Amino acid sequence: MTIPTTQYAKSGTHRIAYQVIGKGSIDIVLVPGFVSNVDLQWEHSGFRRLLENIAGFARLVVFDKRGTGLSDRVPGNALPTLEARMDDVRAVMDAAGMKSAVLIGVSEGGPMSMLFAATYPHRTRALVLYGTYSRFHPDVLDRSGLAGYIDAMENGWGTGASLRYFAPSLSDDERMVEWWARYERHSASPTAAVSLVRMNAEINVSDLLPSIRVPTLILHRRDDTRVSVSSGRRLAESIDGARYAELEGRDHLFFTGNVDAITNEIQEFVTGNRPAPSDATVLVTVVAAAIVDPVAQAIKWGDAEWERKRAELRQRAMNVISANRGVAFFSSNEEIYGWFDGPVRAVQCAAALLQDAAAHGVPLACGVHIGEAEKRHDKVSGVTVQLARQLALASTTSQVLVTGVVRDLTVGSGLSYMDSRTVLELDNRQIPVFTAGTAGPVANGSHGLRVKFASLSAREKEVLTLISLGLTNAMIADRLHLSEHTVKRHVANILLKLDLSNRAAAAAVISTLGA
Template structure:
């Protein structure tokens, strides 16, 4: 596991660019972020950390915030693609990188394309994910949304932007998870102010690097999810066809954000393209009871308390939850924003632990909700995956303050334990087949 790296600054003209370097692999990868980013808060997103750790397992990763975003200097006026190219060169120089694979994400793809074409001697390879060569519709580019429609939707979403509303489009598989929504909203608030965001949006509307595509002379891979709701996959297919020798790989899923969906499938393709070797991931499957917890009304509490006090409260909560996990033989998998993911080898212990947790955290003047489901999970390193994990998360999202909700599977498995249940009816769990009967553990 990587310790969060130190943030440093590279000078690009009159602007300071925040960057981090981690990993010690034989090749360098410069990650060019999408619309906005924050090199420190990204380490609070577990799925993002997983991707970054995987990249660092075979490379030295250079991560940075574009000018006007995150911890880099704010700027007056929308930055140009040329200025952004200068920023990449400045960061590479500061990191001691003479040549690197340029990994462009989403809106970072056009600048990466221009960089690879302009500086092929500094570009060992070009990796594009969720990208586009042009941002808006044109008669000869029918895969994008017209500029007027983008402006209209941007204005409609503006009041809700910093509440995580954009996750509905960028990462719809996480849209119903209040913990992820709150974490994404916080990332947006820290990544760019409303005025800076507006400047970057206006610059985005003018992007068109289509003429550059045929001039690229470095190995290139274009990756895209077929159901991407933000950028039509046909734009990626067309883009790959315009780059000499480019390889196009279509992935399953509906998420645009790289940190949602099947992240390992994405990194597998990148690793094989850059190293020639695809990692063989060993997956063990076991039966486990999965627990999700989160704080009720966390967004409002965090806003009222301020970041420092909120972080202190989360640390205190996690100490309480971990104490109960040890008492009830649970295993912490990871923290998720204001909540926790854990597993148990027995459903009755999981319920008793959940009830103890809901009581214990009241001393901190907070209420939590808990969701439990028992099913087969995949053990991938220290993490867990599989449909059972998603079911537990969906069950937890239905719970109220201080409530422990369980699936019918859990209820059936603890028959004779003396634990009482109240029927909460049948529910449709988003992304999960069939209807599920849910119970509240008494």
């Protein structure tokens, strides 16, 4: 998606920077948290994914509050009241031609969104609240901790040091810290940032919650490091008819971790439908990551420290998987899974997971397999997942094992593969397994797949082409004037010759080879 043009709406004497994304029939306004910058946010892969996900089903407006980002600065850093911020939202909606909209209030943007919904119900189609609160004390900080937090902000603003308060799983990621430092500097001055904290510390909109009469969805991460999960639960109890969804994760930032889980909840709430059927068979590449000898690690680190390291590993893994356009899910504290729509991104993600884990002293091993799986909401299940898991458990520390079909479908990607050994069985066949590297050409990969493809008969190539177009056996039989039994025999021969486990993997061969 091309980065949209930044425009300006006039709110009184101030200009408010905003962007319009998407062309859906539903209008949504994203009310930012502490600080924002509508241009720089596109540089972060998780932020971009979140915006594109929402813009896929709605017309989305993002903006910078007055005094922050690309909007007009406030003279003397006299930051605006919640009422003035409501005026800014109305100005942006008017400029974008929105009579009413769904408001998504993120963190500090939540209280203003609640006030807006209660004051202007005719302009609020629905309300979504993420990681937010009705009162700053004690949901964000108790009063005794405020002075220390302000001191840290004054002395560290613009360095990225504050990232630990918002996304602790990424606080050791040098690239993220560097980007966050620039994001801070381009979103507010140090004086404005401290003024924002002081003003936010006075927020308490608890008394108006019963006045909110619009459909409301509340999203909160269970282990949110910035805003207590009890705040989200209290909002759900206080707003009549509110729907509450508690998500996995520790990071407070809504564009880190599994952003798909957030946008899927929003899409279902706003449209009544999730991005895909809740139960469907899809072709996916699955990465399974398993901690090597977790018992030994628990003994080494001690129970409390090991629990902390595991929690941080899970959060960082969600960020890595999301950054590689995958969807994370979990089955235990020692196993992490992600599914992808392409094998190259999956293998690259597996390598990134290993590098991250090694940097934090956690031994991890990965397995990657592609095949059909049952998709339900954000999770996939079935033989494909189990094979990836078996590979991970068979791997050694810092090793990625992939099945032969993954190797063949990543030709020309720059990935390299080493020793071949057979460790798995499927449908009474042994599955060739390879160790993946991260650089250099794929040794004999393209040649191997093309040799296999060349071994197909002309009729088998014709059938394979029709499989790649999504035709069923019955449809292929009708198209080629063959019996369905004959088509089944051709499909079986194709899978055998290409050394593939299912027709979905076979369908990918055509696009891979450009045949």
